Amino acid sequence: MKRVSIFVDVQNIYYTTRDQYQCHFDYNAFWAAATQGREVVNAFAYAIHRGSEKQIQFQNILRGIGFEVRLKPYIQRSDGSAKGDWDVGITLDVIECAAQSDVIVLASGDGDFAMLLDRAHEKYQVETEVYGVPALTASSLIHSAGKYVPIEGALLLR
Numbered sequence: 001m002k003r004v005s006i007f008v009d010v011q012n013i014y015y016t017t018r019d020q021y022q023c024h025f026d027y028n029a030f031w032a033a034a035t036q037g038r039e040v041v042n043a044f045a046y047a048i049h050r051g052s053e054k055q056i057q058f059q060n061i062l063r064g065i066g067f068e069v070r071l072k073p074y075i076q077r078s079d080g081s082a083k084g085d086w087d088v089g090i091t092l093d094v095i096e097c098a099a100q101s102d103v104i105v106l107a108s109g110d111g112d113f114a115m116l117l118d119r120a121h122e123k124y125q126v127e128t129e130v131y132g133v134p135a136l137t138a139s140s141l142i143h144s145a146g147k148y149v150p151i152e153g154a155l156l157l158r
Helices: 010-021 027-035 054-063 087-098 111-124 139-144
Strands: 002-009 039-049 068-073 102-106 127-132 147-150
Touching: 002 010, 002 027, 002 087, 002 127, 010 039, 027 039, 027 054, 027 127, 027 139, 039 054, 039 087, 039 139, 054 147, 087 111, 111 127, 111 139
Parallel strands: 002 039, 002 102, 039 068, 102 127, 127 147
Antiparallel strands: none
């Protein structure tokens, strides 16, 4: 049985599914697909914490599925812009977990992760899979993945 580590860029998945399909990502369907016939060694969902009751409920749902939820505070800058980025945290965790995994599954469309997948594959010979919304996933990330799974159909809550 292959060992899998799963990483979800929650903000990226939320906004890309909302913008493309006007609906939500089905985390249960994703978990079932990503873990089928595999032993889960790590599963992280990276989110921004605003403290709203709805958000806390969502985080608890993710925990119930099997994810360890990693949170960063929402930061509102004085110019009105916001900051909430997990790229470095995801990168560090993927590199740490790759040594104990056969498969790395990343749910994100962010092209910044293309080099990360290339490096994890080269250094640890780990298989890489990306789940992303087709129209909003960077082509560099799709090409870096050993397998690309489009977020559509059964992976959406309608």
